[in-house]
Amino acid sequence: MSRMGDVLAGFHAAWEFESDSVLIRYERGLRTPKLFSVLGERRIPLAAIAGVTLEPGRRGTVVLRIEPRAGADPLTEAAAGQLQEASDPYRLVLPAERETLAEYYRDELRARMTESGPAAERFLVAAPAVPLSFKAYDAKASFDGRTVHFRWSWTGASSAKWKAGDQSFPVSGLNGVEWRSPEVFEGHLRLFRGEEAPMQADQDPGAVVFGLGYGSVHESLPFAAAVLAAVRSRGAPAVVPAAAVPRQDGRRRDPADVADRIRHLGELHRAGLVTDEEFSVKKAELLAEL
Template sequence: MSRMGDVLAGFHATWEFESDSVLIRYERGIRTPKLFQSLAERRVPLEAIAGVTLTPGKRGTVALRIELRSGADPLLEAAAGQLKDGSDPYRLVLPADKETLAEYYADELRAELTEAGPAEEFLVAAPEVPLQFKAYDGKASFDGETVRFRWFWTGASSAKWKAGDQSFPVGELSGVEWRSPEVFEGHLRLLRPDSADGRPAQADQDPAAVVFGLGYGPVHESLPFAAAVLAAVRKSGPVAAVPAAAPRRDPADIAERIRHLGELHEAGLVTDEEFSVKKAELLAQL
């Protein structure tokens, strides 16, 4: 852009216009959306931008928004259109008296755009790992290579307890399905190329999914997580068919799992045979 380094400050973020990108820095504060605070900043290369709009906002404001090319940003790909305007990280709300200045920058950006079609690869960086969050039925963690689900005995279904804690190397995944916790049946599900027909329809019965609930899996935690996993899956290339080796477990954790398994058995949720088989599996991990 012709005026590299210029900054446009809005209510929850500032945009710095550079020669090859727009650097968005999000403010911290109780009124700033938690997703913005979680992201901290986003650098958007000009080649990732498909268009720019400036529209009237509420209560004497205007909104400057950059529209990204399809496939350019793992965050928006994971969100799949579920983000509300107030949580859109590429929408800058400004006082109406800055409309002329905002229109100037919009025109400057439009003059630099050359691509509008789908991007062949992610052009905006994924959220940094490691990442983790608490879902209703378990804890999800991701270290950049493997996604792990550890079930909570107070929330996980008997089907998940029977399956045990799960580990998914990104090389064995084909994608991520994120359904916002702000809607009914919110969840994060890991997709594998060979599981589309055989996986349970309900996420609470699927060991490859964690379900959200009130206060569990909020957008600002679960969406960056989903985006980071999606980016790692795309980067890993063709799906590998090599099964992951089961990690060794903490003996105290094994003992706790056997105790919970016994509670399920006593409650009639696990048969005698299932109890014996699963207990043997847990002991074999020591």
């Protein structure tokens, strides 16, 4: 930038503008999105930026946002568009009276962006640091940078997972990662090991299931991003989007597993995360699998 080291402070974050990058420092506090607190700070090279926008926000604010290049950031690649607006790490919310200053930095960023193809050939933004771990509904997941470990929970894991035993997956044997947000029903993290057709996440020894109070975004998404970055660094395929994963709804399932899923569905319904209609439809689908 023409004024290197300038800082633009907004709600929950401050952007420091350097000649070749933007350093985003996230606040820590009760009102700050937990994902921001976990990320701490991130350096975004100008080569990782596809665009910059400035738009009116809510309640007397404006929003300055960086649009990352496809394939440049393991976090956004793993998220696959599932992050809620408030948890978008590329949004800087500012008081409306700072709009003129925000316009200046928007124009400066646009002027310095490098012309490149739509997708990056490698990750340009650093992945979350390892080791990482989180507690899912049916397991504890951990990653040390080389191997992903799933240790099943005796209260949540399906009989199929218990029969398979605790799992360890070296990065060298993985070719993809799928993260389905815990903020939707049937959220999970799945590891792809080959060309096999994926089964239900609660039956797949290569997947852990999220749930009410388990696998929260600020814990599971950085985990998925770190695994994805490690997989990509050895030339494996990119993350498989959740919407592209086929389902095998024709298989019959263990009655005990169906009962567990209905109980979990009921917890989400009582918490207001699933509507009455969604609860009835999904319960019927589960019962049909018996």
